[in-house]
Each structure stands twice: as structure tokens, then as C-alpha cells.
Amino acid sequence: MTPSLPARTGSSPRADTKSPPRAGMTSSLHAEWTKLRTLPSSWLLLAAAVVLTVAVGTAAVSAVTTRVCESAAACHEDTVKLSLTGVWLGQAAVLVLGALSMGAEYTTGTIRTALTAVPRRGTLLTAKSAVLAALTAAAGAVAVCASLLTARLILPGNGFTPEAGYPLPSPADLTTLRAALGSVLCLVLIALLGLGLATLLRDTTRAITTGLGLLYVVPLLADLLGDPAWKDRLERWAPMPAGLAIQATRDLARLPIGPWPGLGVLAAYALGLLCVGAAAFRLRDA
Secondary structure, three states, rough: OOOOOOOOOOHHHHHOOOOOOOOOOOHHHEEEEHHHHHHHHHHHHHHHHHHHHHHHHHHHHHHHHHHOOOOHHHHHHHHHHHHOOOOOHHHHHHHHHHHHHEEEEEEEHHHHHHHHHOOOOHHHHHHHHHHHHHHHHHHHHHHHHHHHHHHHHHHHOOOOOHHHOOOOOOOOOHHHHHHHHHHHHHHHHHHHHHHHHHHHHHHHHHHHHHHHHHHHHHHHHHHOOOOHHHHHHHHOOOOHHHHHHOOOOOOOHHOOOOOOHHHHHHHHHHHHHHHHHHHHHHHHHO
């Protein structure tokens, strides 16, 4: 009779050893949403973007009147673009938000914890970009809608009436809708630009400084240049003036660059920097 083998009370090391589960996109999105919404500065910056956009747009609309022109029609004012002037300043807040969304993790060292939970760096950066873009788009939509609504209330009192050739800003008008949606896209792209810079530079301060330089210093140089040809080139290829061309609704032939091509230039800056940052993120240690 063959003796029976003793029962194995332990399992093989290979059976007990399990690789840590990899976080999928859904859990990564939830983690990035949790991180961003629990950061107090996120809501402060989003609120600042809305307040600055609406306040500057209101001030711009209030300051312009047809009384300084020979006739209302002679003013040739682009009232839609005027009402969205505040995006020029509101974009600074979303740039800082984008830089902080990655730079804060390097500053506090939590980037190592994040990479432990989500080893796939492409997944982590994609989730971070998606959450940042969604929050910025929501705040941008509120800011743009409030700016256009305020302009509808103020413009008629300053002489810009439909009878004078200035239709009130309305989303039913396709050019106004394009300017509104384009302004929201501008804010989203600026936030992603900040994220790309912070991912590449791994430092919040340097990312913000570089981003503000791209947005504001380069257009300032265009104004200081005496050569019209170089000024025209900078207005066409600098991210901010090119991107904000999407707001124009009148005299489009006089623009240095068209509305959609201009937005494409801004998108090239934002997505290009994000791709370069992603490549560096994959190759470097945390």
C-alpha cells in the first residue's frame, strides 16, 4: 500500500506573491479630482478667474461710449470682444492653477506617493489633465456667460444698441457663440500650458514665471518694437494675442491672424509643452 503524502500546509512563494494592482483611468480620475478639490488654493484660483474676468470685462464695457464718436456706427467697436476683455487677466489665475496641480506635488514630495498608486505615468498625467480641464472649463463658462450678460445690461445705456448697428451679445448669434466658446477653450489651454510647464520644470515658481512671461511679456515686446513686420509676427505667433483672436467678431480681415488659426497657435503651445513635459516625466525619476 502506497503511503499517502503529508498534506501541504503552506503554499508556494509564487502563489502568495501578488503584484500590486495597477490603478485604472477611472480610479486615477477620482484620485486627481480628490486632490484638486481638497486643495484650498484650487477654489480660490477658480473664483479669482471668474471674478477677474467679469470685473475687467464690466469695467471695459462701462468705459466705452458712443458719445466720443461722430455717430454710434462710426465707433466700429467690437462689443463682444470688449465684453470678454477680462479673459486677458483671468487667464493668469488658471495658469497658476495648472502649475500648482503638478508643482505642488513636487514641492511636498507627494509625487512619489502618487506614482506608487499609479505607476503608469501617462495615466496619471492624462487623469490630471482631464480633471484640470473640466474644472477650468466650468469656471470659464461661468465667467464668460456672466461677462456677456453684464454687457447686455450696460451696452444699451452707452449707446451701443441694435438700432445703431450693435446687436446685443447673445449665444444665438454664431459669431458671439464662437467667441464665447473660444474664450472658454483659451482658459482651458492656458491651464494645460501651466500644467505642462510644471511637469517639465518640476517647480511651481519657475513654471508660473515662465508662463506669465509667455503670456504677457512677449506681447509687451510687440508693442515696444518699432518694426511693424516684427510686431505683426509676434501678434500672430505669441500664444496670448494669437489665442485671443478667437474673440473677434468684426473686421476679421484686419486681424494679424484669424480666430481659429489663432486658437490653433495657442493649442500648439499648450499641447506641445504638455507633450514635452510628459516625455520628461516618463524618463526622469520622481
